[in-house]
Amino acid sequence: MSKIREAFANGKAFIAFLTAGDPTAECTVNYILEIEKAGADLIEIGIPFSDPTAEGVVIQEASLRALKGGMTTEGVFQIVEEVRKKSQVPLALMTYLNPVFHYGYEAFFSRCQSLGVDGIIVPDLPFEEKGEVEEVAARFGVDVVSLIAPTSKERIRLIAKEAKGFIYVVSSMGVTGVRSKITTDIDGMVKEIRAVTDTPCAIGFGISTPEQAAEMAGYADGVIVGSAIVKLIEKNGANAEEELYRYVSSMKAAIK
Amino acid sequence: MxxxxxxxxxxxxxxxxxxxxxxxxxxxxxxxxxxxxxxxxxxxxxxxxxxKEYAGRPSLLYYAEKMTKDLGGAKIYLKREDLNHTGSHxxxxxxxxxxxxxxxxxxxxxxxxxxxxxxxxxxxxxxxxxxxxxxxxxxxxxxxxxxxxxxxxxxxxxxxxxxxxxxxxxxxxxxxxxxxxxxxxxxxxxxxxxxxxxxxxxxxRDFQSVISREARAQILEKEGKLPSAVVACVGGGSNAMGAFYNFIEDKEVRLIGCEAAGKGVDTALTAATIATGSVGIFHGMKSYFCQDEFGQIAPVYSISAGLDYPGIGPEHAYLHDTGRAEYVPVTDDEAVAAFEYMARTEGIICAIESAHAIAHVQKIAGSMDRDDIIIVNISGRGDKDVAAIARYRGRDIHE
Structure with a gap:
């Protein structure tokens, strides 16, 4: 069982996202540890990319802040190294394919393995292109997480059958970001997935309140929250620990 | 094909x-x-x-006689996409x-x-x-x-x-x-x-390939032979792809794409993707991009807003790698001079994008034979650029 599966071993999983280097590398290390303490089961660390076409404005701006601060792919690995000195929380990296391509697939996934990164989420790597990294990621024991969207329809089974780690169920059309309402038939999507695989499903895009989290967790094995967390960091800068702890605890409590 | x-x-x-x-x-x-x-x-x-009825096709293939005489070498034909409805390809x-x-x-x-x-x-x-x-x-x-x-x-x-x-x-x-x-x-x-x-x-590409389908037939009719070179400006590369496509099989025809070098390929203020970029994956495609060593897409610059893009279409990347097409950088200064040259010499105010292709023709035509033919694609008209060119020359004109 990969470490990612462990994240789903204690009831519904709370998956938290934050952008590496926003506002600083030291803050990111501390925030990851704080978020884990507050009950997060898996933490997604965003490697900032200049042109994140699947992100809403909150994560776009966090990415640009991190890049302005000098964050690099190597810098993200150093953050992971620091975290791993104190924590064994399951970790996934989230980024676009170009930074991975430039680091070199072999070098990237071998680094992931040696530092204990369990998975990677790449929004611009659909099923058709996963051959780009599939073999090398598997060789280094890193799960390439598959995304399934409201438009996936007959592709759901195709994607789910080969999914590794967990399945990222995209709750809504468009980009990441807080939404007041999620209108997709999530229940139907998850049932379709479960017909072909027992790989856990986590729902992301648009979730920010404990009520939404509780509702979504009812359909699946976990929920993913990004923009709401990044917003807290944007608001509190280098002093976000307390608010992060309070927020993540309330979200985890809501889905237990 | x-x-x-x-x-x-x-x-x-x-x-x-x-x-x-x-x-x-x-x-x-x-x-x-x-x-x-x-x-x-x-x-x-x-x-x-x-x-035919709405866009005004076929567009003219015009013999630029004054320009030909002035440059003193290859015969120059202009494919007039600037005359299409809405003023461009x-x-x-x-x-x-x-x-x-x-x-x-x-x-x-x-x-x-x-x-x-x-x-x-x-x-x-x-x-x-x-x-x-x-x-x-x-x-x-x-x-x-x-x-x-x-x-x-x-x-x-x-x-x-x-x-x-x-x-x-x-x-x-x-x-x-x-x-x-x-x-x-x-x-x-x-x-x-x-x-x-x-x-x-x-x-x-398919919709733009009408440019070379027409141009190939037109030049065969006018000259009874194929051109020695087809020249077009390249940002993402649609007018160039359209101008090249039906000549790709004609190996004797040189295909030349002109990239926007901005202030120069040795400066950071450039948009010349083939000259300064590297292979990457962005905007849905694997191709060449202007980017840093970490794969962050670089800010690019050109006087031409239409060529101010950090990538190039994947078929161009392929034509470049296989050597079937050549890609050359052209600076702001050269393009602006060519813009003015076209206006004075042929009475045509072309788009600043197209002026990049003209600038390269100015460089190569003179050293070619008189029985060589160059077709240069005038991708658009230059009305939109007039105020910006005036400002480039120090005249404070605004639209």
Whole structure:
């Protein structure tokens, strides 16, 4: 069982996202540890990319802040190294394919393995292109997480059958970001997935309140929250620990 | 015609579909629809009628006699895409895609634009077909090309100034992709160049290939032989791909793409992708991009808003690697001088984009033989650039 599966071993999983280097590398290390303490089961660390076409404005701006601060792919690995000195929380990296391509697939996934990164989420790597990294990621024991969207329809089974780690169920059309309402038939999507695989499903895009989290967790094995967390960091800068702890605890409590 | 596409959506190692899952089914639907209609007689007839009766095709192949004499070498012909309705080659692709959208039952067109030519063309087609239209344009470009913004609004389009990133063309593409991912059912993203995920590079190339289909027949009729070289400017590369395509099999015809070097390829203020970029994956495709060592896309610069893009279409990347086409950088200074030269010598005010191709012709024509022929694609007209050129020369004129 990969470490990612462990994240789903204690009831519904709370998956938290934050952008590496926003506002600083030291803050990111501390925030990851704080978020884990507050009950997060898996933490997604965003490697900032200049042109994140699947992100809403909150994560776009966090990415640009991190890049302005000098964050690099190597810098993200150093953050992971620091975290791993104190924590064994399951970790996934989230980024676009170009930074991975430039680091070199072999070098990237071998680094992931040696530092204990369990998975990677790449929004611009659909099923058709996963051959780009599939073999090398598997060789280094890193799960390439598959995304399934409201438009996936007959592709759901195709994607789910080969999914590794967990399945990222995209709750809504468009980009990441807080939404007041999620209108997709999530229940139907998850049932379709479960017909072909027992790989856990986590729902992301648009979730920010404990009520939404509780509702979504009812359909699946976990929920993913990004923009709401990044917003807290944007608001509190280098002093976000307390608010992060309070927020993540309330979200985890809501889905237990 | 030999197809450069080696496997589905791939030109050699380039191309592909590196795009979020949310858009995948829509891209597959688009590809299937296009595969059907590209062979559908009624579709092709309707498009041909639109080209002839609405866009004003075929465009002229004009012998630039004064320029030829002045440069003292190869005979120079201008393919006058600037004379098309809406003033550039962009209308070729837009009419094709809008007709395709209509057949697919779409009622709304969205598009990115740099200089505004593609936005104006898309807004025009939307007006003609009675469709909704929204255009995304970098905020900086809305300032550089204010007149085109108003033109699009006149045509009934809503123009969104894009405030993210570098506020230019690449950011406009980002924002249009985001918009499309939020609403696909009734909407087609009318991509403006031979870039993005498959099937766009193929669709845009096919609709633009009318340029070389006409030019090849026209030159054979006028001169009884093929040209020695075809020259076109390249940003994403749609006018160049259209001008090259039907000459690719004619190995004796040199194909030359002129990239925007901005202040020079040895400076950071450039948009010359082949000259200064490297292979990467962005905007749905594997190709060459201006980027740093970490794969972050570089801010690019050119006086020409239409060439101010950090990438190049995947088929160009393939033509470059195989040596079938050459790509050369042309600076702002050279392009502005060529813009003025064309106005004075031939009485044609061409787009600053097209002036990049003219500048290269000025460099090579003189050393070629008198029985050599160069066809240069005048991709658009220059009315939109007049104020900016005046300012470049120190005259404080605003639109």
């Amino acid at each position: 030999k197809e450069n596409m080696i496997s589905r959506g791939r030109y050699g190692n380039y191309g592909g579909q590196y795009i979020p899952e949310t858009l995948m089914n829509e891209l597959i639907h688009l590809e299937e629809s296009y595969e059907f209609y590209r062979k559908d007689k009624d579709f092709l007839k309707e498009l041909d009628t639109l080209f 962009k209308i070729n692709n837009v009419l094709g895609q809008a007709l395709l959208a209509k057949k697919m039952g779409k009622t709304r067109l969205i598009a990115e634009t740099g200089a505004g030519q593609h936005g104006v063309a898309t807004a025009t087609a939307a007006a003609l077909f009675g469709m909704e239209c929204e255009i995304f344009m970098g905020e900086e470009d809305t300032e550089r090309q204010a007149l085109n913004v108003y033109r699009m609004e006149l045509l009934g389009a809503k123009v969104h100034p894009v405030k993210s990133g570098t506020r230019t063309l690449k950011d406009a593409v980002n924002e249009t992709m985001r918009e499309w991912a939020s609403r696909v059912d009734d909407t087609l993203y009318v991509l403006g160049s031979v870039m993005g995920p498959h099937p766009f590079p193929m669709i845009v």
